[in-house]
Amino acid sequence: MDEDVALVEQYLEHVRTGKRLAQRTVELYALDLQKLQENARAAGVALTRVQTAHVRRWVAQMHGAGRSGRGIALILSGWRGFYAWLGLQDKVPSNPVQDVRAPRSPRPLPKALGxxxxxxxxxxxxxxxxxxxxxxxxxxxxxxxxxxxxxxxxxxxxxxxxxxxxxxxxxxxxxxxxxxxxxxxxxxxxxxxxxxxxxxxxxxxxxxxxxxxxxxxxxxxxxxxxxxxxxxxxxxxxxxxxxxxxxxxxxxxxxxxxxxxxxxxxxxxxxxxxxxxxxxxxxxxxxxxxxxxxxxxxxxxxxxxxx
Structure with a gap:
C-alpha cells in the first residue's frame, strides 16, 4: 500500500512544517500512524477506506492487550488529526475516528519527591x-x-x-x-x-x-x-x-x-x-x-x- 505510506509521509511533513510541531511530537505521531497502517494492513483495507467499526475493534484489541485508556486516547488523537487532514484533502468523506473514545481509566497522580x-x-x-x-x-x-x-x-x-x-x-x-x-x-x-x-x-x-x-x-x-x-x-x-x-x-x-x-x-x-x-x-x-x-x-x- 504505497499510497498509504505516501499519505502518512505527507501528513507528517504537514505537521512538521505547517503546524510547526516539536520534533518529539512528530516522532510520536509517526509511531501512532505506523500502528494505524499495521492495523489497516492486517484488516486488508486502505487507510482511506477505514471505517468507524474498524477503529472500535482496534481500540478493543489495544485495551485487551493491556494498554491504558490514556495511552489509547493519545493514539486516537493522533489518528483523528490524520483523518481530519485527509478530509481537508478530499481523501475521505468523513472522519472514522471522530466519535470513538478510549476506555476510561483512573488518572494517576504525578510522582513527586518528598x-x-x-x-x-x-x-x-x-x-x-x-x-x-x-x-x-x-x-x-x-x-x-x-x-x-x-x-x-x-x-x-x-x-x-x-x-x-x-x-x-x-x-x-x-x-x-x-x-x-x-x-x-x-x-x-x-x-x-x-x-x-x-x-x-x-x-x-x-x-x-x-x-x-x-x-x-x-x-x-x-x-x-x-x-x-x-x-x-x-x-x-x-x-x-x-x-x-x-x-x-x-x-x-x-x-x-x-x-x-x-x-x-x-x-x-x-x-x-x-x-x-x-x-x-x-x-x-x-x-x-x-x-x-x-x-x-x-x-x-x-x-x-x-x-
Missing part, C-alpha cells in the same frame, strides 16, 4: 566527576526543581538573550524566560540557589561551549538533548542515594507540589508551570491532600483502630 529527597538530590556533590560536567549538572537540577521547567524548555535555553533564542536566563532580573507548549512564552523566578549554580556554570561553560549559543552543552560543545538530561539526572539521583531514579518531569511535579504545600495558591502554581487550564494544575491538590492524609495516618491517635 522535600527531604529533593534537598538530598539538590545538595548532592559528586566529588569524582569532571568539574565542568558537575557544575553543569548542578545547575540543571537547580533549574528543573527551582523553576519547574519542562525538560524541553530547559534544553532550549540559550546563554544569552537574542531574537532567535527560544529561551534564556536573566540573572540580573532573577528570571528564566522559556518557550513552553503552544509556543507560549512565560517568565519564572530563579531562586538564589539556582542563580548561584548558574553563575558557577557560566564561568566554566566557555571551556566546553565555545561559540555555541546553548546554555547547556555536552562534551562536544553541542546543545544537550532531552534524552541526555534524562540519563544524567537518573545517574545523579542514584548517586545521591535516592530509592527511586528521578526523571526531569518528577522534579517539575516536585516543584509544583512543594510550592502548593507552602503557599496554597493554585493560580500562582498554574502560571509558574505554564498550564493553559487550571484543571491541569488541580491534580497537585490531590497530591497535597495525599501528603496530608499520610501525615494524619502516621500521627493522629484516631487514625487507627484499637486492636
Amino acid at each position: 522535600v527531604d529527597d529533593a534537598m538530598q538530590l539538590a545538595d548532592h556533590e559528586d566529588a569524582g566527576a569532571d568539574p565542568l560536567l558537575e557544575a553543569r549538572d548542578v545547575a540543571i537540577v537547580e533549574l528543573l526543581y527551582g523553576c519547574g521547567l519542562r525538560v524541553g524548555e530547559l534544553v532550549g535555553l540559550d546563554a544569552v538573550a537574542s531574537k532567535s533564542a527560544r529561551g534564556w536566563v536573566d540573572l540580573e532580573a532573577g528570571e528564566a524566560h522559556v518557550l513552553g507548549k503552544g509556543s507560549k512564552r512565560r517568565a519564572v523566578p530563579v531562586g538564589t540557589q539556582a542563580a548561584q549554580a548558574l553563575r558557577h556554570w557560566l564561568a566554566l561553560r566557555p571551556q566546553l561551549a565555545g561559540d555555541a549559543p546553548a546554555l547547556f552543552v555536552g562534551r562536544t560543545g553541542r546543545r544537550l538533548s532531552s534524552q541526555s538530561v534524562w540519563l544524567r539526572l537518573r545517574q545523579r539521583s542514584l548517586g545521591a542515594g535516592l530509592a527511586t531514579p528521578v526523571h526531569p518531569h518528577m522534579l517539575r511535579h516536585s516543584f509544583a507540589s512543594h510550592v502548593l504545600q507552602s503557599s496554597g495558591d493554585l493560580r500562582a502554581v498554574q502560571e509558574l508551570l505554564g498550564h493553559a487550564n487550571i484543571a491541569t494544575t488541580q491534580v497537585y491538590t490531590r497530591l497535597d491532600f495525599q501528603h496530608l492524609a499520610k501525615a494524619y495516618d502516621a500521627a493522629h491517635p484516631r487514625a487507627h483502630r484499637k486492636r
